[in-house]
Amino acid sequence: MDACCCIHDCGVFDDNFDREDLGDNWSVRTIPVTGVWVITAGELTEAGNDGAIVICQVETATEEQSVSVELVDITNGLEPGIVCNYLNDDNYFFVELEHSGIEPSRSLEVRFYRRSGGVDTLLHSHLVPPLDADPVENRNVNVCFSRTSFSVSSSTWIAFWPDPDIYPGGRKAGLRNGSAAAITLDEFTLQNFTGEDSVADFDLCCVQQCHCIEDGKRFSISHNLILTLSFSGCLGNGSADIPLTWNPVQLHWESEVGLPAGIFDLDNRWVLKCDSSVCDGGPGGTFILTSDYDNNPNCDELLDICFSVDTPQTGFTCKPLIIEFDGTVWPDDKDNHDPCGLCGEVQDMSIAGGWSATVTEA
Numbered sequence: 001m002d003a004c005c006c007i008h009d010c011g012v013f014d015d016n017f018d019r020e021d022l023g024d025n026w027s028v029r030t031i032p033v034t035g036v037w038v039i040t041a042g043e044l045t046e047a048g049n050d051g052a053i054v055i056c057q058v059e060t061a062t063e064e065q066s067v068s069v070e071l072v073d074i075t076n077g078l079e080p081g082i083v084c085n086y087l088n089d090d091n092y093f094f095v096e097l098e099h100s101g102i103e104p105s106r107s108l109e110v111r112f113y114r115r116s117g118g119v120d121t122l123l124h125s126h127l128v129p130p131l132d133a134d135p136v137e138n139r140n141v142n143v144c145f146s147r148t149s150f151s152v153s154s155s156t157w158i159a160f161w162p163d164p165d166i167y168p169g170g171r172k173a174g175l176r177n178g179s180a181a182a183i184t185l186d187e188f189t190l191q192n193f194t195g196e197d198s199v200a201d202f203d204l205c206c207v208q209q210c211h212c213i214e215d216g217k218r219f220s221i222s223h224n225l226i227l228t229l230s231f232s233g234c235l236g237n238g239s240a241d242i243p244l245t246w247n248p249v250q251l252h253w254e255s256e257v258g259l260p261a262g263i264f265d266l267d268n269r270w271v272l273k274c275d276s277s278v279c280d281g282g283p284g285g286t287f288i289l290t291s292d293y294d295n296n297p298n299c300d301e302l303l304d305i306c307f308s309v310d311t312p313q314t315g316f317t318c319k320p321l322i323i324e325f326d327g328t329v330w331p332d333d334k335d336n337h338d339p340c341g342l343c344g345e346v347q348d349m350s351i352a353g354g355w356s357a358t359v360t361e362a
Contacts, residue, residue, distance in 0.1 A: 005211055006211075006274045011191050011251075012058055012061075013025065013190040014188065014190070016042070017043055017188075021039065022037060022038070024057065026056060034049065037052070045185075046175075050180050051178070053083055053089075055086055059172055060193070062192070062193070064193035065192070066145075066192070067084050067188075068187075069140070076099055077181060079097065079183075080096075080097055080183045083175060085164075085170040085173075087168075093115070093167075094176050095110065095113070095143050097109070098178070109126070112152075124161045128157045139154055149164070150164040212319075214319070226244065226362050227242040243362065244270065244359070253271070254270065272287060274287060287325075288312055311325045325358070
């Protein structure tokens with residue numbers, strides 16, 4: 001049963017800014033203004049120069065690109081931006097995101113621009129529905145640029161402009177500050193665009209490296225997901241929600257290490273991956289959920305029996321995204337010794353119960 005496919009060779013460059021200097025992979029431009037781009041505490045900041053851009057010096061294979069960045073603490077009036085199809089300082093496209101207002105009427109305006117001959121032209125603006133937190137913290141935004149569409153999306157919205165009239169040879173991308181206030185950014189990723197050449201479904205405009213496959217259609221999967229775990233049996237009854245974040249290097253979604261999972265407070269990391277790299281019309285794969293207890297090796301036996309490490313999906317839908325996993329109960333013929341001490345040193349593990357997991361978009 002096809003469920004997913006991932007493209008493992010589209011990544012070109014990623015930067016978490018976990019260092020002191022910007023380095024040779026970036027070029028601070030002086031047109032239209034000179035920006036002050038510095039790394040502080042593992043994040044990239046621009047001091048507040050309206051129109052300042054910094055360009056990644058790594059090029060994509062073609063002019064079609066996917067560029068993402070994490071917006072950090074974006075508050076009222078700030079206007080971070082993403083540059084794509086950069087040919088030179090006078091010719092490129094960019095997206096500007098302006099947060100405005102206060103609760104309950106906050107919003108995010110997304111503006112699409114084409115810079116030609118040094119002149120910026122507004123192509124389209126789109127008002128995203130009111131956001132649910134103030135300030136907007138750590139929001140991942142992804143721009144996809146192809147010959148047929150220029151789109152920008154996050155986990156809860158998408159906007160696009162058709163037929164952008166690309167600049168031949170423009171294979172670089174970067175970041176922009178559109179206001180006189182300082183901005184902070186993180187987790188920059190540059191990819192070759194390998195998505196569908198169509199705008200029939202907005203989800204196909206934007207490649208996120210992994211797609212969900214349903215009824216022959218492919219839908220991009222968000223960088224931010226939620227894993228909901230449910231437990232029952234002698235281990236207790238309850239549930240816990242665990243954030244999963246896309247790792248562009250490992251090409252999977254993962255939780256933080258040591259994040260408490262409700263009843264279980266172990267040093268575990270949850271990983272969601274697709275077991276196929278075929279996204280070119282060939283057969284897809286299935287979703288796999290793994291619990292990695294690096295710091296508790298004595299739990300291997302419990303995990304193999306009760307948690308089913310590398311558990312395959314038992315059901316899924318793509319729109320909305322719902323991926324289901326079922327755990328197992330402890331079998332009757334298993335040794336009654338509990339290696340993790342979760343149910344007591346000696347316990348009838350046949351009543352240990354089981355677990356289930358559901359993954360949805362954040």
